Amino acid sequence: MSETPLAIGIDFGGTSVKAGVVKLDTIIDHAPPIATQDFTEPAGLIEAIVRVIEDLRARHPGIVAVGVGMPGFVDFENGVVYNLTNVRGWVNIPLKSLLEEKTGLPVVVDNDANCMAFAEWKRGAGQGTKHLVCISLGTGVGGGIIANGQMVRGAYHGAGEVGQTSIDYQGRRGHYGNMGALEDYIGNNEITATAHDTYGESGTSKPLDECSPAALAAAAAEGDETAKQLWDDIGKKLATAVMNCCWLLNPEAVVIGGGVARAGALLFEPLNKYLLDQLSGPFKDHLKILPARFGHEAGTVGAAAMALEWSDHHHS
Amino acid sequence: MSETPLAIGIDFGGTSVKAGVVKLDTIIDHAPPIATQDFTEPAGLIEAIVRVIEDLRARHPGIVAVGVGMPGFVDFENGVVYNLTNVRGWVNIPLKSLLEEKTGLPVVVDNDANCMAFAEWKRGAGQGTKHLVCISLGTGVGGGIIANGQMVRGAYHGAGEVGQTSIDYQGRRGHYGNMGALEDYIGNNEITATAHDTYGESGTSKPLDECSPAALAAAAAEGDETAKQLWDDIGKKLATAVMNCCWLLNPEAVVIGGGVARAGALLFEPLNKYLLDQLSGPFKDHLKILPARFGHEAGTVGAAAMALEWSDHHHS
Incomplete structure (x- = not known):
């Protein structure tokens, strides 16, 4: 592929869910943040995330994967969120398969600390x-x-x-x-x-x-x-x-x-x-x-980088 | 290969160097121990180790590799002993290549703690x-x-x-x-x-x-x-x-x-x-x-297991 592939990175926080389009080490487009606490149940918030993904794809046709960093305990292999530290109702949510079904894109879900580490490892100081x-x-x-x-x-x-x-x-x-x-x-x-x-x-x-x-x-x-x-x-x-x-x-x-x-x-x-x-x-x-090279953007950059690597290994 | 391959495991200690022929999790033949302190220089001790290897091979034609666990700091990839905690003169000794030259067998050299861990992982409690x-x-x-x-x-x-x-x-x-x-x-x-x-x-x-x-x-x-x-x-x-x-x-x-x-x-x-x-x-x-499953035999069993795995990956 001659063009650099793009991925969406999503930094899911207790206050807001921030999504961006990532090209290598840079967030080239930011979606408006979603207020996490506006949603009392995962279903509504997941719908809002799907809409953000679709909006970003409409503007950037080169997007090939989505990565999500979650503030809590996640089964990376299956993409299941077991529970979150500061967000209620997120218990045993198969986020990866839900997002893949609704977007048709390969999705990875990991905890935010791993996403930050991945950003520094693949695109940053490490x-x-x-x-x-x-x-x-x-x-x-x-x-x-x-x-x-x-x-x-x-x-x-x-x-x-x-x-x-x-x-x-x-x-x-x-x-x-x-x-x-x-x-x-x-x-x-x-x-x-x-x-x-x-x-x-x-x-x-x-x-x-x-x-x-x-x-x-x-x-x-x-x-x-x-x-x-x-x-x-x-x-x-x-x-x-x-x-x-x-x-x-x-x-x-x-x-x-x-x-x-x-x-x-x-x-x-x-x-x-x-x-x-x-x-x-x-x-x-x-x-x-x-x-560290990245500040508050580490989670987004890392989630996107992880998504790209995963889709490279498993889908191409 | 229909027969279980054999490897020689060598547990190099400050007091004695013990070699044995290992089949899976069992030492099926023990060489007489070499007194480490009888040798003031590595060259003589290495010659003694080579003789032990040749004696064991003469009795067990199925031997395909040699593993050595060393009490000190070892470069596993290159098989170089940087230094030993309680044995003088062992500084920057390319033990792997010396033993490979003299025996024609693939050799791995690692520190003894890694050999013990390898024994428990591949053949023992883990x-x-x-x-x-x-x-x-x-x-x-x-x-x-x-x-x-x-x-x-x-x-x-x-x-x-x-x-x-x-x-x-x-x-x-x-x-x-x-x-x-x-x-x-x-x-x-x-x-x-x-x-x-x-x-x-x-x-x-x-x-x-x-x-x-x-x-x-x-x-x-x-x-x-x-x-x-x-x-x-x-x-x-x-x-x-x-x-x-x-x-x-x-x-x-x-x-x-x-x-x-x-x-x-x-x-x-x-x-x-x-x-x-x-x-x-x-x-x-x-x-x-x-x-742990293994006691004082862990180093020998682990070194042999590591040698077998390495020769599988790199020589077949």
Whole structure:
């Protein structure tokens, strides 16, 4: 085929469902977002998604596949959504077959963390690697793993949950009973709460909205020593989870994205320092710790890239 | 081929090099062990290994390949031994090509933890799985990982180092600078030292030789509450590292072997309890925690199995 094939990527979020037409690493057309909460049942929302797909196809005849990233637990092989973290009613929905029936296009459905990892692997910072760990730092801490040049989804599509791994076997008890889960220390809200407590204890109280990761990054950039120390501590905790990924998987690169990673060097400097201090030669000599290339578009780009790869392998 | 092909498995240890003829899951003929320390240079030891291979071939004409498990850092693809943990002089030795030249047989060389994992995966407790974690508990704590039906060796052949992963980001500083490495808590010697301290503190001092994992298992079996508590604590710490493997890799099964695992239920009961308390449904509902099938023969069986698979894929 001489022309670059196009795919639709759909980033299904708790607030909105965003669809775009993706050409390689670029969203060349955005559909108007659908408000997720306008629909009390999956059927109506699926109809709205189908209409968006048809609208985009009418404008772009080169579209050959559709990829959907879902915020929850998905059976990738069968394209069934088992359940979603923040959207009611989405239980055991065979989304792939429903969309394929209604659009006639090949569809892949995966969880959003895998889509983000796929975007960075195929089109972003991790391009060209065969062994890669991608971590997304936001309200939740998620991840995706590539080993031997393949996505690792595990036996029941759960692999890549870096945020649930423990950095302290005697630590805080998390959502799933897991002690010391990374997410419970460096998730958005936990960073804010820790900062709020730390400022309070230091006698220079700050309101919660001045303790967000973005506010802490701004404060540290202006020389606030408490904020700098807080970022050092975040880097240290993240380094432990990344180090565990390295000892287990010996990746060529680790890509770090998500809102919290926008702190840049404030995060990456301590992360690198604590990480390299705790690995031996073969694990660190060629290791690259890279900021993610894609921001909020990662899910869309990754879902589309996955759809293209899948349709290449299975339909051509 | 109507007859079951045979392979030679070689378990290269710091004390002795043991070779055997392997048929499926059984060593059908053992060569007399070679004392590793009799040789000050690799060349002489390699000659001795070649003689053992030729002796075994003379007795078993069906031998089609040779596998070698090495206690150290090996480039599997090129069959080069970079260095060994406890044997001097083995630096950048192209063992695969040296043995292939001298025997005319296809040879694979991997590290011993991968060979053990391969044995459990192809011939042992993990047979039939596509996503598996194997952990060996001894003086060192090692491991091997299978994902998507393939061994995961990582970018530089280091993957699977479960014993170096951290269970406490503020824990003891280990051999590679890594804080809170599992091996530094539940390696053979650390179990003994912890038990010695614990008995000392409780006022019922025990000599070190009554604090070995085997002695502790015997004591716990006779109702010693301190010993039982020690095993509970070992199980808890191991559970954290296993849990991290599960959140990252979502395996179907985790196989646990090595000397420390001979404690049986004393180890596996707390391990299961703490592990299942800290995983969500998709990670634990179908998860099997299994004792290894092979003991000290795992390395030989696994090296031979790997050699057979490799020669199948590349030479036929």
